Amino acid sequence: YKEHKRDDLKELCDDQPYKLELIDEIPESDILSTYSHGNFTDLCQGPHVESTGKIPSFKLMSVAGAYWRGKETRPMLQRIYGTAFESQKALDEFLARIEQAEKRDHRRLGRQLGLYSVHEEIGQGLVVWHTKGARIRTVIENYWREQHYKHGYELVYSPHIGRSGLWKTSGHLDFYQESMFSAIDVDGQDYYMKPMNCPFHIMVYRSDLRSYRDLPMRLAELGTVYRYERSGVLHGLMRVRGFTQDDAHIFCRPDQVEEEILGVLDLTFQMLDAFGFDDFNISLSTRPEKYVGDPADWDYATQSLRQALEIRELNYDIDDGGGAFYGPKIDIKINDAIGRSWQCTTVQFDFNLPEQFELTYQGADGMQHRPYMVHRAILGSIERFLGVLIEHYGGSFPFWLAPVQAVVIPIADRHVSYADSVKKQLQSHGFRVEIDSRNERMNLKIREAQLQKIPYMMVVGDREATQGTASVRGRDDTNLGPLPTSEVLQILIDEPNYTT
Ligand SMILES: [Zn+2]
Ligand SMILES: [Zn+2]
Structure with a gap:
């Protein structure tokens, strides 16, 4: 380890333009240091191990081209990937896990089993389901619809686009626009592809006067939404730009909240069990510093989420202050066959949208009241859930899901x-x-x-x-x-x- 004066260091690196660029960006007040091993000197804060002999086990994994500082306009350099572990055993386990994951890669299996494809001509992150993938998806969707009707939901359908005023009221244009596709001009009016289904279900609720006797109202839809994702993060079925949420919105009275949460949890675990998942990580996210709504409502909602988890004797972590600004939530991650964790289920209170859309119901007292609103998805995204299923089973779907039995x-x-x-x-x-x-x-x-x-x-x-x-x-x-x-x-x- 050695510290340098700026001018000395620049002289030392005068044939290395990338290092010179980095040196120029280091603030005057910072210490400039290098680490040396034999005749290799690295511009680095360190620390480094004294020699590679000190590393119990390591492996060079791959070589790939990478743009200097991740910018496409800069030169392409070679990046060497490697990994190191505290023991050969730990390294071997890591490599075995990687090999397992590669064998199960849903993109490879998706091709091999004729399930789906993605085409440059159609657009990145947009999935076409082939006949066999569509078979599995149909089985899942039929099962989903059947279970929802059985559990007291009503199904609705909604369009893929809606006028800008709707997304203005919902707050999406103010807080979510960077995740939305650009506007479509129709007769001089701006329309947007839906990034969420909520405003449409709210319009169903609002299309009539509601009484306390109409509640709870559970509106469900396999709703396809479109969200902008940078092309660099798109990944098979796991990160896409168009996907179908197994969405539902529950509108209910305060005295119904706890039973509704219990109902969602029961339906969730029944469905996830059918798909072969029995290992979960559950978390409860509470009120963040910036929030909307009445703190008393927050406390009541958070308490009912907690209570429901306790009644069903589920283990959960608390993410203190980790809730969205509009309400507390429960997240459920499923752990797959090789120990990876996937976010699927969300049960999310919303104290914002009922306010923005002025939702009401007439109470037994004859007065108008604001209903509680809960967003919930069990599988999350059908595309992603299928990706998880493919990798969980390594393509060997259980009999009831197999496209050809x-x-x-x-x-x-x-x-x-x-x-x-x-x-x-x-x-x-x-x-x-x-x-x-x-x-x-x-x-x-x-x-x-x-x-x-x-x-x-x-x-x-x-x-x-x-x-x-x-x-x-x-x-x-x-x-x-x-x-x-x-x-x-x-x-x-x-x-x-x-x-x-
Ligand atoms: Zn270094
Ligand atoms: Zn929603």
Whole structure:
């Protein structure tokens, strides 16, 4: 370690333009220092280890081009990525995790399994779902709608764009505009793509006089929203510019708040359990320094969130002062199969919008009152949730979600018509079954079906056709042997299924 006078240091670095640029930006009052190892001298505040021998274990990971100081107008330099750990064991574990994550990368699996794609021609961050991805999505959405009707929600639909006045009232144009797409001119009026569904649901509420007897009102929508994200942060299905929220807004009286929160929590854990998640991080965010609304309302809402978590005996952290300016909230992160955490569920009070839109209901006392309003999403974004599902299962979706649940594989051409009858029998019970009648070897068809992660393969040849059976294999190499088709059907019926 060595400290330098500015002029001396500049002389030392006179053949290094990037270092000179940095030196010029260091304030006069700061100490200028370098660290040296052998004949390598680095402009640095330090500290450095004395030699690489002091690092228990390290690995150089990759090399990539990077613009000087992250600006596209500056020269492209080479950046070398490396990582270091306190032990070889810790490094090995880290590398194994990375390898796991790469194998499960939803962008790779999305292509391999024919689920979705993103096209430069359509625009960055805008997803098209292919037939198999659309199958999974349809199953999820049907399940979602069914559960919401069962839990007392009503579904609504709303347009993708709305006039600027709406977004002015909601505050989006003042506080959220940098995340919105630019205005669209329609007959001289500005319209905006919706970044959220809330104002539309509020208009449904406001379209009639509401009485205390109408509450709670739970309005739900799989609403597609558009938000501007810098192109550098876009990532597969996880960070996109257009996505579908499984959104709902609950309008209720103060005496209904706690039961509503309990209802949301119950629906949340029931759904997340169906998708195979059982490990969560829950946090409760309370009033920040800058906030709108009555502190008494905040306390009441925060207390009901806390109370609901306590009643359901859920562990949670408190993010003191971490709430949005308009209300306290509960966030639920799900932990996936390789220990990563994903934000999905949010239950968020809002003391701002009911005020801005002057929402009221007539109480039992005949007076007008302000309803409580709660925004909530359970899966968050359908796109992102599917990305999480793909990586959680490494593409091997549980039977009820698998886009193709079984494939019938005829050994030779003469078995195709029997294969077709097996397929039709299973299909008539609502299962998603395909037939691979290509003129290819059986082993190749089996291998490809395994790569497609299809839960069941049913091989049929002479013996099966004569005996009315199918030889059943699982994608995990289990071999159930030849079974009568009625038993095959029963195996599929016995698989856990969350849709009716
Ligand atoms: Zn350094
Ligand atoms: Zn909302």
